[in-house]
Amino acid sequence: MARRGGNGSNKRGTRSARAASQARGRGYGSGGWQGFLWRWTKRLALTGVLVAVLAVIGVGTAVFFASRSLPSYASLRESQTGQTILVRARDGTQIVELGPSYGQWLSADEIPAVMKQAMVSVEDHRFNSHFGVDPMGLARAVFNALSEDRQVSATSTITQQLARNVFLNSNRTLDRKVREAILAMALEWRFSKEQILELYLNKVYFGGGAYGIDSASRKFFSHSARDLSLEEAAIIAGLVKAPSRYSPTADVDAAVSRANVVVAQMVKYGGLDPAVARQVNVDAVKLAQTEGQNSIRYFTDWALPQLDLLLPNGTFEPIEVWTTLDVGMQRAATTAIKSNVPGEAQGALVSLDRDGAILALVGGTDYVTSNYNRATDAMRQPGSSWKLFVYLAALEAGYTPDDRVQDVPVTINDWSPRNSGGTYAGEIDVRSAFAYSKNTVAAQLGNEVGFSNVASMARRFGITTPISTYPAMVLGSSEVRLIDMVRAFAAVSAGGRSIEPYGILRVTTADGSELYRHREGRAYTLVPDYVAAGITDLLQTAVATGTGRAAQIGRPVAGKTGTTSSNRDGYFVGFSSGITTGVWMGRDDNGRVAALQGGRAPAQAFAAYMRYAVKDRPVEEFDTDLKLPEWQLEPDDEYYYGDNDDYYFYIDEQGNLVDPSGDQGRYGEGFDVEGEGPNVVRDPLDPRGMQPQSQSQSQSQPAPSPTPRPTARRAEPPQAASDDFLEQATGRDLPRDDRRQNNRPAQGVLNEQR
Structure with a gap:
């Protein structure tokens, strides 16, 4: 009995142990999940280690072979970075040569210690401790990007910058960044830190065509880099981040501010004595006297960056760029702006030929004082010159220049516009309302045709900046770029056909091989012929008898003035004999300019320039014969x-x-x-x-209904824009159905699709 009991007990114990084991296997025991997680953690860790080892082997192999293929140190010293660009005018004459300028090569012993200290402190303070790539800096940049939901900021070390400048381009692609990192580590493998820093300081770009610290020192301070002071070294080191923005010849205040940042970094990372730093006076640095540069640089600053798009494959050999610029017209434009701009104001001018070719472009009164391009970059209010789009929308909606309108006080959505002189003419025709720039009439027309339709019209004619649809928008409250306004008026001059401004005719290599040639783009009908004729009628009257009389040049001129509140902006845009020109004047700080009106200084500058621009062109009469379509005629x-x-x-x-x-x-x-x-x-x-x-x-009393008689069916208006234009705007093909001609398209179709 005892033995049987013992056997039973053993069997029960065995079954209990087996059940517990199964429970643990199913995850119900105290250590089931821990065991499961531990096993997978070990597997993942081993996998991660394996992947890391393979990655290290792969990167190490790539670095090894890259280092073996690197040129020798002597070859790198002799190689030049940068591309020489010879810019020619439309007649082939050379107007400017842009490209690298190299000073003397300075060995590591010849470079001042403050220059090395400044550059390392501001560009790569862990330069002496990393292996070409800075893992800590990269980790910090990734963390900041994830926490702030933005792109990873630049984390290039000095060695990576050297690799990019010598071997690669500036494309922001992952492939380029990977190759940059590989080459940086290869450089660190092949050369010493001292050699890498010497190469970098002799090859980095400092703006204005200056490559290397010696070229930059001679350009900005008129002496060798061997003699750089602490303040001068700080200015040069600060240029690397943004050469054009921090150039002392373009913006002294920005250069000084950036140099002070460099000095602070030198105290923090470079071992500069704070007591010495407190004595630094960057403002006292004497800059080299720079001869006044031609305003052509405003044009080249706008046109040459387009080479990256026109030459997608890129080229590092010297090239010649043939442009649309007319040297005589550019000189006349510069003189016209400088001679007419009031007081401390700035001025800008853009002039287009009938095909969109830029004949002259002036972005300010002095390129050396300020290289900010007000012709292509500044966004300012156009004032009443914006009424071009209001009246275009009204003409397209059915108005004609002879229609009668009411110049009386009005209120639209609690907004009550006033005329410039505070007077009202009562009933006048559309032509007179436009010529004398009646604000109340423009407000009523905009309200009737729809402010969104006015905005859509502006978009149709090439305005790319944000457009308000509040009632005051009819008076030019939306900020625009001058070049866009000139483009819009040029489209009117072209009979309502689209115009695309361009500045480069062709690009060739030094031996004459053609790399690019401008091809005339496809033009689109923006408004019907009768609308273009009607608005030209209005624009011509504005110059002949209205607010733009100062723009008269002895031949037909069509144009419109614009003046913003408190005389902060003055505008005039117009055309004659196939040339469209726009002038803006005002202060960069948007301050008031005494007596600045679009009908005075800007119109006078326009006239001064246009007299020269059209002198060799035949006189052209405007086509203002208003041939209304059948749908708009009285039956x-x-x-x-x-x-x-x-x-x-x-x-x-x-x-x-x-x-x-x-x-x-x-x-x-x-x-x-x-x-x-x-x-x-x-x-x-x-x-x-x-x-x-x-x-x-x-x-009057309502008349009795007469006997019904036959009436003419009123024809329907055409669609606002051509099918080709709509297809480009919407990105899809439209149905080619003859039934479209029997259905009147809604006025807002184009507006809704754009």
């Missing part, structure tokens, strides 16, 4: 009233039709054969049709 009265006998009709004082033949029966009872002549008046608020009105309309 023939014969279709309304039948035969010739029924052609004439009259309205009595009560507004009733009167039969001139005396046959009352043909019209029904109540028609008086006695009556005055026809009294047909155009309603200024309804430009599409002639509305019969009695002489005392307020007392």
Whole structure:
């Protein structure tokens, strides 16, 4: 019995142990999940270690082979970085040569210690401790990017910058960054830290075509880099981050501010004594006297960066760039701006040929004082020159220059615009309202056609900046670029066809091989011919008798003035003989300029330039013959009233039709054969049709309905823009269905698609 009991107990114990083991296997025991996690943690760790080892082996192999393929130190010293670009005018004459300028090569012993200290402190303070790539800096940049939800900021070490400058380009691609890192580690493997720093300081770009610290020192301080002071070294070291922004010849204040940052970094990382740093006075540095540079640099600063798009494959050999610039017109434009700009204000001018070629471009009064390009980059309010788009929308909606409108005080959504002189003319025609820049009329037209439609019209004509749709937008409250406004007016000059400004005709190598040639782009119809003719009529009147009289040059000119509140901006944009020119004047700080009005200094500068620009061109009369489409014409009265006998009709004082033949029966009872002549008046608020009105309309009674007669079916207006233009704007093909011609497209179709 005892033995049987013992056996039973053992069996039960065995079953219990087996159940516990199964429970633990299923994860129910105290150590099941821990065991499971531990096993997978070990597997992942081993996998990670294996991947890391393979990655190290791969990177090490790549670095090894890259280091073996690197040129020798002597070869790297002799190689030059940068590309020489010879810029020519449209007639082939050389206007400027841009490219690298190299000073003397300074060995590591010849480079001042403060220069090395400044550069390492501000560009790569862990230069002496990393192996070409800075893992700590990269980790910090990644963490900041993830925590702040932005892109990873630049983390290039001095060695990486050297690799990029010598072997690679500046494309921001992952492939380029990987190759940059490999080459940086190869450089560290092959050369010493001292050699790498020597190469870097003799090859890095400091702006203005200066490569290396000796070239930069001679350019900015007129002496060798061997004699650099602490303040001068700080200025040069600060240039690497953004050579154009911190150049002392372009913006002294920005250069000084950046140099002070460098000095602070030297105290923090470079061992500079704080007591010495407190004595640093960057403002006292004497800069080299720079000869005044031609305003052509404003043009080249805008045009040459486009080479990256025009030459997608890139080239490092010397090239010649043939541009659209006319040297004589550029000189005349520069003189016109300098001679007419008031006081301390700035001025800008853009001039386009009929195909969009830029003939002259001035971005400011002095390129050396400020290289900020106000012609292509500044966003300023255009004032009443914006009314171009208001009246284009109104003409497209059915208005004509002869239509009557009301120049009276109005209020639109709690906004009450006032005319410049505070006076109101009452009933006038559209032509006069535009010529004298009546704000109240522009407000009413914008309200009637829709402010969003005005904005869409501006977009259609090439305005790329944000556009407000509040009522005040009709007076030019949205900021624009001058070059965009000139483009819009040039499209009007071209009869309502799109214009694309360009500045480069062709690019060749030094031996004449052609790398690029401008091809005329596809032009799109922006508005129908009659709309372009109507707005040209208005623009011509504005110069002939309106606010733009100062822009007259002895031949037909069409244009529009613009002045913003408190005289902060003055605008004039116009065209003559196929040349479209725009002028802006104002202060960079948006301050008030005494007596600045678009109809004065800007219009005078326009006239001074255009007299020279068009002197060799034939006089061209504008096409203002308003050939209205069928849908906008009044239908023939014969279709309304039948035969010739029924052609004439009259309205009595009560507004009733009167039969001139005396046959009352043909019209029904109540028609008086006695009556005055026809009294047909155009309603200024309804430009599409002639509305019969009695002489005392307020007392008129509704007339009885006459016998129905045949009426002409009014034709429908064409769509606002061509199918080609709509396809480009929407990115999709439109149906080619003849039924489209039988359906009038909604006025807002183009607006909704753009």
